[in-house]
Amino acid sequence: MVAIRALPKIWLDGQLVPWPEAKVHVLTHALHYGYAVFEGIRCHATPRGPAIFRLDEHLERFLNSAKIYRMRIPFRPEELRQACVDLVRANGLGTAYLRPIAFSGYGEMGLDPTKAPVQVAVAMWAWGAYLGEEGQRRGVRALVSSWTRVDSRMLPPQAKCAANYANSALAKMEAVAAGYDEAILLNSAGMVSEGPGENIFRVKHDVVSTPPASSGILRGVTRDTVIQFLADEGLVFRRNDFTREELFTSDEVFYTGTAAGITPIREVDGRPIGTGEYPITRRLQARYAAATEGRLAGRESWLTFA
Ligand SMILES: Cc1ncc(COP(=O)(O)O)c(C=O)c1O
Structure with a gap:
């Protein structure tokens, strides 16, 4: 198992923050009840620079996942799209895996997740072929x-x-x-x-x-x-x-x-x-x-x- 190598930035709740600062509380709701929706997207080096593959389709599935779970994502699709592009630019890595995630955050416990604030992050890291x-x-x-x-x-x-x-x-x-x-x-x-x-x-x-x-x-x-x-x-x-x-x-x-x-x-x-x-x-x-x-x-x- 290869440990994730830190990159400069993670996008968290609307801002690019330094990698070590993208943290959550142990009472983050999703950590207890699994109420998080996420995506896995790849960016590849191309002759015209880094290109995110089928970003719109992944973001559409992300929003559909949230809809199925009655989760209100506090960002517009264009903002999420821009977050992915900004993150790739900020980290200067041509080939990478991107992980958008929306989750019930810190502030309320109990099974009804609609009372907890929704947090959104996009992280990326270098990840080779998953099955080698x-x-x-x-x-x-x-x-x-x-x-x-x-x-x-x-x-x-x-x-x-x-x-x-x-x-x-x-x-x-x-x-x-x-x-x-x-x-x-x-x-x-x-x-x-x-x-x-x-x-x-x-x-x-x-x-x-x-x-x-x-x-x-x-x-x-x-x-x-x-x-x-x-x-x-x-x-x-x-x-x-x-x-x-x-x-x-x-x-x-x-x-x-x-x-x-x-x-x-x-x-x-x-x-x-x-x-x-x-x-x-x-x-x-x-x-x-x-x-x-x-x-x-x-x-x-x-x-x-x-
Ligand atoms: C359960 C499951 N099935 C299928 C897939 C393949 O989906 P995709 O090709 O969009 O990565 C994934 C990966 O996201 C998955 O987690």
Whole structure:
């Protein structure tokens, strides 16, 4: 585990403050009850300078997460957008991970979060591929978790709420303790849903599929990017449910996510996937790198330069 290396600034409640000063009280409401919504966004070095990838889509999901949770964010979308741009400029880092978070702050305890003030922060740090560079190259080993993905009758999976990540953490720890790299969660109907922090795709006979929103997933921005790439590449795509055993018999399986990028899965529950070559995953990885680094014609609107 690599410790986060401090950068000069964090944006907190409307101001850029020195990194060591971006602190909260131990009675911060969200720390006790998980009432926080957040985003994970990446900024990449491009020939025209640092570019934040699909910032508007991430901020839209951020505001939707807050709406689902009746959280009133005391900043306008343009202010949040500017906060991300200002932060990247202030920290002088071309390639980074950005973490906007809105949370019930200090001032009131008890289960009703609407009485606590809402605080908003955006931090950033240097973060390599979440499942490792080698994982992106060679593929990772995944374990189907004994934990079930939260579903919208329990906690809304389409809100990127901190509380959901207790479920993710249980699955992740189980996989790591069993000697795997990452987990795959089934939903309460027993169908494949997603990873703890990634969406999942399978390829069978050149048809690419991913579980629909109704399977209890977070609607990933990278998932949407890949779906658009599949159309660009003329590949057949379906949103459909699939089972654990359909993963075992896939030609290719891969995760998508802002943190993980596009990562092949080379083994599920000890079964090797396909031939160990990932031709479609490789094509998508190359296209994703080109898009994020400003080398993909026609996709410049996905980039916000800082
Ligand atoms: C549970 C979950 N699923 C999927 C994703 C992938 O979403 P995105 O591609 O927007 O990063 C994430 C990451 O934010 C996640 O936490």
